[in-house]
Amino acid sequence: xxxxxxxxxxxxxxxxxxxxxxxxxxYFHQTPxxxxxxxxxxxxxxxxxxxxxxxxIHANEFPNPSTGCALPEEKRFDxxxxxxxxxxxxxxRGCCYLPLTQTEYNGPPWCFYPAxxxxxxMGPLSPTPKGQSATLSRATPSYxxxxxxxxxxxxxxxxxxxxxxxxxxxxxxxxxxxxxxVPSSKRTNTEGFLYDVDFQSDPFGFVVRRRSNGQVLLxxxxxxxxxxxxxxxxxxxxxxxxxxxxxxxYTHLTLDLNWTSVTLWNRDMAxxxxxxxxxxxxxxxxxxGNGQAHGIFLLNSNAMEVAxxxxxxxxxxxxxxxxxxxxFLGPDPQSVVRxxxxxxxxPMMPPYWSLGFHLCRWGYNSTNVTRAVVQKMQEASxxxxxxxxxxxxxxxxxxxxxxxxxxxxxxxxxxxxxxQGLKYVLILDPGISSTSPPGSYKPFDDGQQREVFIKNLxxxxxxxxxxxxxxxxxxxxxxDAVSWWEECxxxxxxxxxxxxxxxxxxxxxxxxxGSVHGCPYTDLENPPYxxxxxxxxxxxxxxxxxxxxxxxxxxxxxxxxxxTEAFATYSALLKVRGSRPFVLSRSSFPGLGRFSGHWxxxxxxxxxxxxxxxxxxxxxxxxxxxxxxxDVCGFExxxxxxxxxxxxxxxxxxxxxxxxxDRNNIPQEPYVFGQRAQLAMNNALVIRxxxxxxxxxxxxxxxxxxxxxxxPLFFEFPSDPNCVTIDRQFLWGSSLLISPVLEPGVxxxxxxxxxxxxxxxxxxxPYNSKGQYxxxxxxxDIINVHVRxxxxxxxQMAALTTTASRRNPMVLIVALSSQGWAKGDLFWDDGxxxxxxxxxxxxxxxxxxxxxxxxxxxxxxxxALDGLTVAEIRVFGVATPPTGVWANGERVYNFSYETDxxxxxxxxxxxxxxxxxxxxxx
Numbered sequence: 057x058x059x060x061x062x063x064x065x066x067x068x069x070x071x072x073x074x075x076x077x078x079x080x081x082x083y084f085h086q087t088p089x090x091x092x093x094x095x096x097x098x099x100x101x102x103x104x105x106x107x108x109x110x111x112x113i114h115a116n117e118f119p120n121p122s123t124g125c126a127l128p129e130e131k132r133f134d135x136x137x138x139x140x141x142x143x144x145x146x147x148x149r150g151c152c153y154l155p156l157t158q159t160e161y162n163g164p165p166w167c168f169y170p171a172x173x174x175x176x177x178m179g180p181l182s183p184t185p186k187g188q189s190a191t192l193s194r195a196t197p198s199y200x201x202x203x204x205x206x207x208x209x210x211x212x213x214x215x216x217x218x219x220x221x222x223x224x225x226x227x228x229x230x231x232x233x234x235x236x237x238v239p240s241s242k243r244t245n246t247e248g249f250l251y252d253v254d255f256q257s258d259p260f261g262f263v264v265r266r267r268s269n270g271q272v273l274l275x276x277x278x279x280x281x282x283x284x285x286x287x288x289x290x291x292x293x294x295x296x297x298x299x300x301x302x303x304x305x306y307t308h309l310t311l312d313l314n315w316t317s318v319t320l321w322n323r324d325m326a327x328x329x330x331x332x333x334x335x336x337x338x339x340x341x342x343x344x345g346n347g348q349a350h351g352i353f354l355l356n357s358n359a360m361e362v363a364x365x366x367x368x369x370x371x372x373x374x375x376x377x378x379x380x381x382x383x384f385l386g387p388d389p390q391s392v393v394r395x396x397x398x399x400x401x402x403p404m405m406p407p408y409w410s411l412g413f414h415l416c417r418w419g420y421n422s423t424n425v426t427r428a429v430v431q432k433m434q435e436a437s438x439x440x441x442x443x444x445x446x447x448x449x450x451x452x453x454x455x456x457x458x459x460x461x462x463x464x465x466x467x468x469x470x471x472x473x474x475x476q477g478l479k480y481v482l483i484l485d486p487g488i489s490s491t492s493p494p495g496s497y498k499p500f501d502d503g504q505q506r507e508v509f510i511k512n513l514x515x516x517x518x519x520x521x522x523x524x525x526x527x528x529x530x531x532x533x534x535x536d537a538v539s540w541w542e543e544c545x546x547x548x549x550x551x552x553x554x555x556x557x558x559x560x561x562x563x564x565x566x567x568x569x570g571s572v573h574g575c576p577y578t579d580l581e582n583p584p585y586x587x588x589x590x591x592x593x594x595x596x597x598x599x600x601x602x603x604x605x606x607x608x609x610x611x612x613x614x615x616x617x618x619x620t621e622a623f624a625t626y627s628a629l630l631k632v633r634g635s636r637p638f639v640l641s642r643s644s645f646p647g648l649g650r651f652s653g654h655w656x657x658x659x660x661x662x663x664x665x666x667x668x669x670x671x672x673x674x675x676x677x678x679x680x681x682x683x684x685x686x687d688v689c690g691f692e693x694x695x696x697x698x699x700x701x702x703x704x705x706x707x708x709x710x711x712x713x714x715x716x717x718d719r720n721n722i723p724q725e726p727y728v729f730g731q732r733a734q735l736a737m738n739n740a741l742v743i744r745x746x747x748x749x750x751x752x753x754x755x756x757x758x759x760x761x762x763x764x765x766x767x768p769l770f771f772e773f774p775s776d777p778n779c780v781t782i783d784r785q786f787l788w789g790s791s792l793l794i795s796p797v798l799e800p801g802v803x804x805x806x807x808x809x810x811x812x813x814x815x816x817x818x819x820x821x822p823y824n825s826k827g828q829y830x831x832x833x834x835x836x837d838i839i840n841v842h843v844r845x846x847x848x849x850x851x852q853m854a855a856l857t858t859t860a861s862r863r864n865p866m867v868l869i870v871a872l873s874s875q876g877w878a879k880g881d882l883f884w885d886d887g888x889x890x891x892x893x894x895x896x897x898x899x900x901x902x903x904x905x906x907x908x909x910x911x912x913x914x915x916x917x918x919x920a921l922d923g924l925t926v927a928e929i930r931v932f933g934v935a936t937p938p939t940g941v942w943a944n945g946e947r948v949y950n951f952s953y954e955t956d957x958x959x960x961x962x963x964x965x966x967x968x969x970x971x972x973x974x975x976x977x978x
Contacts, residue, residue, distance in 0.1 A: 124170030125152035133279035175259030202285035301340030309783035324565035335644030347775035397762035408887025412441025419719030477859030487527035508537035520566035532620035556638030575600035618643020626651035653683030661690025685710030745854035813845035820959035848880025865927035872933035
């Protein structure tokens with residue numbers, strides 16, 4: 057058996073680290089319309105290639121391609137993606153060879169499949185406990201080495217909007233990503249299903265249609281299915297060219313389909329174009345062009361490449377495991393994301409304090425320096441909730457230690473921060489120093505004794521190299537390693553009472569390729585095909601692929617490393633601190649949002665990186681990791697005052713906001729700039745802190761119903777063609793539209809307002825848009841924010857920490873629709889306890905406005921709101937100047953009306969938010 061195949065016994069891991077990714081909402085139902093038929097019967101939609109394989113191909117030989125080569129260039133599928141071939145080699149594969157004259161490297165393939173090409177033959181579908189199953193077989197092997205001639209197809213119609221298909225080798229226990237799916241009883245009828253599926257039997261292919269309109273969403277008959285030992289490939293047409301996903305990459309919100317490709321292989325690589333970055337998310341969302349959308353997810357953790365072409369179509373190639381395919385039918389974009397998150401798990405609920413402002417630098421090289429930074433922030437009246445330390449704190453750069461000279465009083469400093477209402481987070485790399493004298497570094501000594509580290513092919517601890525020098529790497533698929541990790545965190549926390557952990561370098565990164573001793577020459581290190589990874593080799597900047605973990609080889613588990621470490625870290629904090637964990641991870645994979653947030657890595661301090669941080673944040677919302685942000689003002693290189701101001705304004709609307717800087721750069725803390733810049737940054741931070749109750753409520757909805765926090769405009773306006781590709785603006789929930797300045801020297805901003813009534817959040821100025829770009833003033837001290845009519849936004853008066861702000865009075869912005877109504881809500885708990893929603897230990901208030909009155913009504917109370925009051929309301933869109941205002945039936949005299957913008961402001965209220973209240977005006 058090849059090393060990358062998974063021994064059945066290793067499935068014991070399913071009860072360990074990743075067992076937290078149990079999917080409790082998967083239901084298996086009877087099949088909707090599923091047909092095995094010739095695809096000649098399908099409709100030929102103009103945007104899809106529904107060209108059929110010929111039924112006349114003899115199963116035992118490749119065809120003469122000469123009659124099937126007259127294909128438009130955009131419909132050519134590469135027959136030599138695995139390696140470069142000559143004309144003779146191409147034609148030997150039974151493919152067409154037609155050189156083109158394009159001068160660019162990327163373009164239509166010269167060697168491509170003809171319109172007819174032999175493949176697998178599908179047998180009849182048979183019922184199974186989970187759905188249906190069929191055998192696929194091919195009489196003649198493909199051109200790939202170690203081709204697998206017999207496959208099993210499982211078809212599971214799990215939900216009305218979710219189709220699940222698996223293709224695997226029935227004769228071998230190939231590696232599968234260890235997600236557990238829990239079926240429920242099957243439905244007795246298929247009413248309400250959103251899709252139909254047609255299967256072509258020879259050669260095998262399938263078409264998925266939207267049942268409501270017959271639109272073809274996927275058609276895999278456009279190119280053959282390939283399934284070999286280390287090379288799996290399938291292609292499909294797409295319903296439109298507007299496709300988002302396949303992270304993590306430096307990209308716009310929608311991908312370029314002009315003969316491009318993206319590689320998914322976790323790598324320590326600063327964001328720039330055309331390379332694989334820190335995370336792998338084999339998921340995409342396709343806008344169908346009519347307000348509807350669907351998603352595709354390949355549950356596979358091996359190295360993979362996705363080729364995109366203008367047909368529109370894609371080809372998926374992965375070099376291990378199985379083809380475990382989910383299709384989510386939406387029908388709207390937000391429903392697609394919810395259906396996807398039902399599979400990978402809903403995001404965790406972050407602690408309230410983690411939504412405040414975080415400050416970090418690689419270069420705060422002592423406790424005295426760190427204290428001084430906090431003091432200067434306070435003296436300049438900048439809000440700050442969390443102070444961080446990078447690896448400066450560690451003794452000889454070894455994690456779970458602190459430098460006895462420069463950080464000798466670290467425990468005392470952390471206690472001081474806590475007394476000021478602040479939190480403390482430090483970095484934790486997975487690389488464990490292996491060169492300390494025996495008995496001097498407990499994490500390595502204990503880890504070696506308990507055999508918790510990843511091993512090389514000969515069974516010895518694999519040694520790489522990171523910051524402290526030669527290092528071993530914990531195997532978080534090993535239950536003993538998870539326990540050992542918890543003990544290390546517990547012991548360190550007993551000395552330094554940190555509040556959260558920042559897990560970095562966890563792709564995992566190494567400064568040598570493979571190990572300090574190199575890697576053996578095996579098929580795992582040198583597979584027949586390697587996707588286009590940075591460095592050219594799978595082990596570039598990481599571990600040997602042949603290294604062994606409890607679950608499987610690193611070849612299979614590499615992309616899961618950060619996820620497994622995040623689970624182990626989350627679990628340890630859960631037990632050690634007993635409150636809501638805060639974990640920030642650089643490496644990511646589907647499901648990470650259950651345990652961790654993410655930042656976008658070592659971004660440069662320049663305008664381009666500022667600009668591209670918006671689609672990065674929006675895409676991670678799709679991937680189920682809403683707690684995400686880029687390093688404010690940039691990490692690499694020197695910032696400048698204008699850039700840092702504009703980045704702070706944008707960062708105030710990242711779901712996660714941290715200013716982080718490299719040690720060799722000029723300082724970029726807010727207090728180091730001129731007075732005008734400081735004022736602008738302070739304004740941005742105050743806006744953020746004022747909006748935290750609203751942001752926290754959005755996170756509650758993400759945690760409980762998989763809604764997105766920061767979301768693209770097309771999520772709320774899917775039928776507006778102008779919103780399809782906008783990624784210079786974004787929304788918080790459905791209510792707030794953020795339009796930042798992204799270029800230097802800008803004082804007026806062209807911002808798109810979808811067809812709605814919008815109000816400036818600052819003064820209530822109305823904009824009744826027909827769906828148009830408007831030129832808005834954008835001086836240095838302003839970021840444009842608009843509230844959508846029909847919404848009520850709960851605010852809270854800002855303070856320098858969330859510890860203080862959570863006790864302040866609240867303010868309600870009531871943005872009336874043109875019909876005079878609005879609604880909103882507030883989720884509130886203690887901000888730190890575990891599973892408050894699950895245990896019912898929270899308060900929930902709904903706000904409604906209509907017929908010239910505002911009502912606040914607690915739906916659920918647990919005491920968390922006790923003492924909190926509504927001190928002020930601002931009602932936008934009050935058409936007629938009020939002559940009187942009443943609160944709970946008593947006349948109120950402290951109100952004003954702004955005639956130009958039609959804004960009613962009522963102040964000096966003291967309405968307990970834990971009680972039903974009414975404010976009326978007439």
